Amino acid sequence: MMTPLSYRSPKTEVRQSKIHGRGLFARADIDKGEIVAMKGGHIVDRETLRREITPRLGPVEIQIDDDLFIAPVTEEERESSMLYSNHSCDANIGMRGEITFVAMRDIRADEELTHDWATTDDDDYSLECKCGAPNCRKNLTGKDWQRPELQKRYAGYFSAYLARKIAMLAPGP
Ligand SMILES: C[S@@+](CC[C@H](N)C(=O)[O-])C[C@H]1O[C@@H](n2cnc3c(N)ncnc32)[C@H](O)[C@@H]1O
Numbered sequence: 001m002m003t004p005l006s007y008r009s010p011k012t013e014v015r016q017s018k019i020h021g022r023g024l025f026a027r028a029d030i031d032k033g034e035i036v037a038m039k040g041g042h043i044v045d046r047e048t049l050r051r052e053i054t055p056r057l058g059p060v061e062i063q064i065d066d067d068l069f070i071a072p073v074t075e076e077e078r079e080s081s082m083l084y085s086n087h088s089c090d091a092n093i094g095m096r097g098e099i100t101f102v103a104m105r106d107i108r109a110d111e112e113l114t115h116d117w118a119t120t121d122d123d124d125y126s127l128e129c130k131c132g133a134p135n136c137r138k139n140l141t142g143k144d145w146q147r148p149e150l151q152k153r154y155a156g157y158f159s160a161y162l163a164r165k166i167a168m169l170a171p172g173p
């Protein structure tokens, strides 16, 4: 058996999701700050992702910098790189660095583990959200990291490259 490209905590499990397709779920209680998953794969630029990967494998990547992503590149690698974390506007996992997903609060067994794409993405898309959370923002965009209320809500849990951008935008002393 191939060693998986990504790491998923033994406290997690992939199950059918009400949000979309399959999702990542807690199979045991998870404490705030615990590592839930780490994304592995190949490091590719946006052009390679759009031209060679997405058409064959679908949405399999996470963004790790302005023009860089981590993704599987072959069908054989797809399953072992996928984390299956869906987006929620009321997310319970966030980023530490660029590839590590951690619990943002205590999570109970059987809760779906979701991250907010605002914490990882800087892109041009716009998409209808199906998360079902009471605070759902309905229309998701690849620029949601720029929204002040999300910068506040997810402070400390943005991917490091976005945290740096947010810090650079902040008004000086
Ligand atoms: C990396 S996949 C997540 C795993 C996916 N559910 C599966 O079964 O493969 C990301 C895709 O899931 C869907 N998705 C995840 N969260 C969503 C949400 N809140 N609203 C709408 N679509 C969502 C979108 O189609 C998105 O491109």
Ligand SMILES: [Zn+2]
Pocket (backbone or CB within 6 Å): 088, 089, 090, 129, 130, 131, 132, 133, 135, 136, 137, 138
């Ligand atoms: Zn939503």
